[in-house]
Amino acid sequence: MHKSAAQDAVTxxxxxxxxxxxxxxRSKQFSPSEVLDDVLKHVAAWEPHIKALYAFDPEGARAVAKASTERWQNGAPAGSLDGVPVTIKENIATKGVPMPLGAASNTLVPATVDAPPAARLREAGAIIFSKTTMPDYGMLSSGLSSFHSLTRNPWDLSKNPGGSSSGAGAAGAAGYGPLHLGTDIGGSVRLPACWCGLVALKPSLGRVPIDPPYVGRVAGPMTRIVDDTALMMGVLSKPDRRDGMSLPAHDINWKALEKSPRKMRIGLMLDLGVGQKLEKEVRDISIKAAKAFESAGAVVTEVDGVLTREMLDGLDNFWRARMWDDLSKLAPEQRAKALPYIYKWAEAGAKLSGVDVVRGFNATMAIRAAAAKLFTDLDYVISPVSPVVNFPAEFAAPLNDPEKPFEHICYTVPWNMSENPAASINGGYDKHGFPIGVQIIGRRFDDLGVLGMAKAFEGLRAAQKPWPKPPKK
Known part of the structure; x- marks a missing residue:
C-alpha cells in the first residue's frame, strides 16, 4: 500500500x-516490478470471476518490468509510460500473438509485427502484460464470444461489461492497472466504459493510427481518470505511415486540459426518436450533467438527434454484407463455429442487393452531413452513451435479437461515421450503485477540447463510489 501523490487516502x-x-x-517510492507484482496478484483474485484476459503473459511482463525498474534506478526512463502496466484489446496486433477476433471460426496465426497503437505503447516503455477479450469480429456490444470465456462486469457479475472492448472495460473496472486500449467502430470503447464506470475517448478518425484502417474504426484509451486518457493519447497519436487515413503529425499538448465550460454552447441530446427507449435513470444522469455544465457558465440547449431509422437500417445492411463477405470466404464447417447470433445476423447480408448495400454505405455520408450541420452552432454535445443502464451477462446485446442488433448504439455510432471525437465518462449511478456514463462530443479534430470538458466534468460531478472489490472465495 502506498500513498497516492494526488490523494490523501492510502491506495x-x-x-x-x-x-x-x-x-x-520518479521519486523512488516504488518500482515498476513492485507495481506489476501487485497488479498480477489482483488479477489472480479477479480473473476467475470476470474472464477479461487473453494471451496473459506474466513472465514476459516481469522481464519487461525488471528492465524498466533498472532504468528508473539509473534515472533514465525510456519513454513517457515507462513501467506502467497496460492491456491491449485482442484485435490490435502484438508481435507473436494470434488474433482470433473473438471468433472460434478464425484460424490462429501469430501476428508478425505490432500494430501502430501497440508499437507506440511499447516504444513508450509500457508493460503489456496481457491482451483483453472481445466478442466475435467485434460486432457485438457484449462480453459474449465463441472463442473466449464469457466476460462479466465487475460491478455486478450477472451483468454485461459491454463491448466490443469487453475485456478492456472489465479489466479497467476491476483494477488491472491504469491503462487499457480498445477499438471503436460504433461505440466499442464508449459503451463498455459507460457500463464499467470508466473514461474512454473515441478519437477523431485518423488521430490514432491503426492497422487495418476502416470507415469509422479507431483505437482509443480506456482509463479511470481523464488525465490518464490524455497521457495515453500523447503516445497513441504519434504518426505511423501504415495508416493511409491517419492525420498529419501535430503538436497537441495533451497535458493542457484546463478548460472552462463558461460561455461554451452545449447541446443536450436526449430522446432520439430511433433505437431503444431511453431509460429514466440514464436520462436523469444526462440532464444532471447538463445542469452541472450550466452552473459552470455553459449555455445549454436541447437538440434533436442526427440519426434516423433509415440511417440506422442502412448501417445494419452495410455491416451485414461486410460480415457475410468475411464469413463466406470460410469453409462451411469453419463458418459454423461463429457465434450463432453473428451467423444469423450476417447471413441476411447474402440476400441484400448491391443497391441495398450502397444505400447502406451512403448512410455514413448522410450522418456526416447531419453532424456537420449540428456543430455549426454548437461547441459540444452531451448525451447518454447507452439508452439502458445494463443488461444480462449472457446476452449478445441489450435486446438479444439479431433482427434488431443496433438499437442500443444510436447515441454512439453517429460520431464514428462523422469522425467527431467523443468521450464517455461516468456521470453517476442507478439505485443499485451501477455506473451510468455520459457522452461528451466535440467538433472534428477537437479531441483535446473533449478531454478538457471531460476533465471539467470530473470536478463538477458528484463524488464517485469506490471501485468494485473481488468476490470473497
Missing part, C-alpha cells in the same frame, strides 16, 4: 493512476 498500487505511478517511480 493499493494496482489502483493508482498512471500519472501517480510515474510520479512514484
Amino acid at each position: 493499493p498500487l494496482h489502483d493508482l493512476s498512471a500519472v501517480d505511478l510515474l510520479a512514484g517511480y
Whole structure:
C-alpha cells in the first residue's frame, strides 16, 4: 500500500493512476516490478470471476518490468509510460500473438509485427502484460464470444461489461492497472466504459493510427481518470505511415486540459426518436450533467438527434454484407463455429442487393452531413452513451435479437461515421450503485477540447463510489 501523490487516502498500487505511478517511480517510492507484482496478484483474485484476459503473459511482463525498474534506478526512463502496466484489446496486433477476433471460426496465426497503437505503447516503455477479450469480429456490444470465456462486469457479475472492448472495460473496472486500449467502430470503447464506470475517448478518425484502417474504426484509451486518457493519447497519436487515413503529425499538448465550460454552447441530446427507449435513470444522469455544465457558465440547449431509422437500417445492411463477405470466404464447417447470433445476423447480408448495400454505405455520408450541420452552432454535445443502464451477462446485446442488433448504439455510432471525437465518462449511478456514463462530443479534430470538458466534468460531478472489490472465495 502506498500513498497516492494526488490523494490523501492510502491506495493499493494496482489502483493508482498512471500519472501517480510515474510520479512514484520518479521519486523512488516504488518500482515498476513492485507495481506489476501487485497488479498480477489482483488479477489472480479477479480473473476467475470476470474472464477479461487473453494471451496473459506474466513472465514476459516481469522481464519487461525488471528492465524498466533498472532504468528508473539509473534515472533514465525510456519513454513517457515507462513501467506502467497496460492491456491491449485482442484485435490490435502484438508481435507473436494470434488474433482470433473473438471468433472460434478464425484460424490462429501469430501476428508478425505490432500494430501502430501497440508499437507506440511499447516504444513508450509500457508493460503489456496481457491482451483483453472481445466478442466475435467485434460486432457485438457484449462480453459474449465463441472463442473466449464469457466476460462479466465487475460491478455486478450477472451483468454485461459491454463491448466490443469487453475485456478492456472489465479489466479497467476491476483494477488491472491504469491503462487499457480498445477499438471503436460504433461505440466499442464508449459503451463498455459507460457500463464499467470508466473514461474512454473515441478519437477523431485518423488521430490514432491503426492497422487495418476502416470507415469509422479507431483505437482509443480506456482509463479511470481523464488525465490518464490524455497521457495515453500523447503516445497513441504519434504518426505511423501504415495508416493511409491517419492525420498529419501535430503538436497537441495533451497535458493542457484546463478548460472552462463558461460561455461554451452545449447541446443536450436526449430522446432520439430511433433505437431503444431511453431509460429514466440514464436520462436523469444526462440532464444532471447538463445542469452541472450550466452552473459552470455553459449555455445549454436541447437538440434533436442526427440519426434516423433509415440511417440506422442502412448501417445494419452495410455491416451485414461486410460480415457475410468475411464469413463466406470460410469453409462451411469453419463458418459454423461463429457465434450463432453473428451467423444469423450476417447471413441476411447474402440476400441484400448491391443497391441495398450502397444505400447502406451512403448512410455514413448522410450522418456526416447531419453532424456537420449540428456543430455549426454548437461547441459540444452531451448525451447518454447507452439508452439502458445494463443488461444480462449472457446476452449478445441489450435486446438479444439479431433482427434488431443496433438499437442500443444510436447515441454512439453517429460520431464514428462523422469522425467527431467523443468521450464517455461516468456521470453517476442507478439505485443499485451501477455506473451510468455520459457522452461528451466535440467538433472534428477537437479531441483535446473533449478531454478538457471531460476533465471539467470530473470536478463538477458528484463524488464517485469506490471501485468494485473481488468476490470473497
